[in-house]
Amino acid sequence: MLYSLHEYAYHSALPWRLGAQMARDFWNNPANPLGDTAVGRTMYASSELVAGLTRRYGKPAWNIDSVEIEGRDVRVVEDLVWSSPWCRLLHFARHPADMRKAGRKGAEPAVLIVAPLSGHYATLLRGTVRAFLQDHEVYVTDWANARQVPMLEGRFDFHDYIDHIREMLTALGPDVHVVAVCQPGPPVLAAASLMSEDKDPNRPASMTFMGSPIDARLSPTVTNQLAEEKPFAWFKSTMIHTVPPPYPGMGRRVYPGFVQLYSFMSMNEEQHVDAHRRYFEHLVEGDGDAAEKHEAFYDEYLSVLDLTEEFYLQTIDIVFQQHLLPRGELEHRGRKVDPAKITDIGLMTVEGEEDDISGVGQTQAAHGLTPNLPADKHETLVQPKVGHYGVFNGRRFRDEIYPKVRDFIRRNEAS
Known part of the structure; x- marks a missing residue:
């Protein structure tokens, strides 16, 4: 019912939206002599604000057509290299001729950036992708909006997420470095653990977890406390709603964005x-x-x-209420997930000192879960004066965090 009411409110605002857009265009028209007066600018600002607040924000474009490397513009092409109904694996390929002109002639480390599936589109990591493109072959997970996936495609849950990570790593081949931003931390660590136990040749060369709730019991934030204080039944009865028509996923139960x-x-x-x-x-x-x-x-x-009902509820249960991974009780398809099986995958954790979503210590917990990993394979960074989004975006990320992650990847590339 809530989803239908939300759609009704959006469509009901159409007259206001159209009126605001017409007023905005009128007062912003260069031919309008009153447009550059105090009254005209105030009317324009008012109508622009109303138009923006009542419109629908669709999936943003990546808009990564080039990247500056060694002072030169290098063209970038977005390629689809693997897909399922739930995810598109994108490769941001840098033009070979431009790379040679920039003095980059050899192969550079391949990085799989696992974007969070937690409400926003993967394009939220646009700045992250741009930074890594300076020194890496970059791949990124572009997760689907559940309301756009027809019911005939079936379910997508926490364990399907783990399978997707493993399948994408297999598709990319050996020696790929994984960067998991926020939510993907636990399923990525689970996938790496299973691949290590199987001695899978496609297991990642390194893992970097950025602001991830590996162990949400540590330094709990408001988000963590809500997940612990509310009973599981509350999330199912309050947060889950049915996708209405005319969306392709009509009838699917989701956690709406x-x-x-x-x-x-x-x-x-x-x-x-x-x-x-x-x-x-x-x-x-x-x-x-x-x-x-x-x-x-x-x-x-x-x-x-939107997130599928099963993925959202299992994430609440597994990560934020039962804490199965750090307690050593997570099972995947009948197999116990044991991070102690990881012996040769570099592990770096990045946290923000002022993170109010994943508190300091939650991501570092990954180090304690991998006791059989040599000391020189561990690296920890707590970045001062940044919050959650500053861990993977913004000036401090570009100038202070990214160079350290880049150097960590290079060290593990050489080994």
Whole structure:
């Protein structure tokens, strides 16, 4: 019912949205002599704000056409290299001729960036991908919106996620380095554990976990506390809703992206209100650069996807309530998952000192679960003055975190 009401509210706002768009275009028209007056700019800002708040934010484009390497622009092409109904594995291929001109003639380490399946599209990692493209062959998981997957495609749960990671690593071949951002930490560690136990030649050369809830019992945040305080039945009865028509996945039970979005926004309500107030002021003042930064952030932040009921509920149960992986009780397809079987995969953990989603220590827990990994294969980084998103995006990530991850990958590439 909630999903249908949400859709009804969106469509009911159509007259307001169209009216705001018409007013915005009228007051922003260069031919309008009143457009550059105080009244005109205020009317434009008001209509732009209403149009933005009532429109739907679809899946963003990657828009990675080139990357600067050694001071040269290197063309980038997005290729599909593997797919299932639930995920597209993308390769951001750098143009060979441009690479040679930039002085990069040899093969560079292959990196699989596992994007979180937690409400936002993989494009949230655009900045992460751009950084890694400077020194790596980059692959990234582009997860599907559950409401777009027909019921005939069946289920997708936590264990299917583990299988997907293993299948993608197999498709890419040996010596791939995995970077798991936030949510994928536990299933990626599980996949690596099983591959190590099987002595799979396609097991990763290294793993980097960034702000991941490997052991959510440590330094619990508001998000962790909610998961522990509420009974499992509450999540099933409150957070799960049915996809309405006309979506391809109509009838599928999901955790809607808009529920996740509203939950996150409510945690920092004043911050979002202030951001939109400043946006309004920038529009009135004609500060286009500041307004564009606001629009770019919220175009990404407000674009959300749905998770299947089974994946969401199993993640709550396995990761945030029973903590099966750190307790040594996780089973996958009838097999015990034992990270102690990992003996030769480099392990780096990256945490943000001010992370309010995955507290400091939750990601580092991976080191304690891999006792048979040599000391020189472990590396820990707690980055000062960054929160959750700063771990994988932004200036401090580019200037301070990424270089250390790059060097870690190189050391494990050589070994």
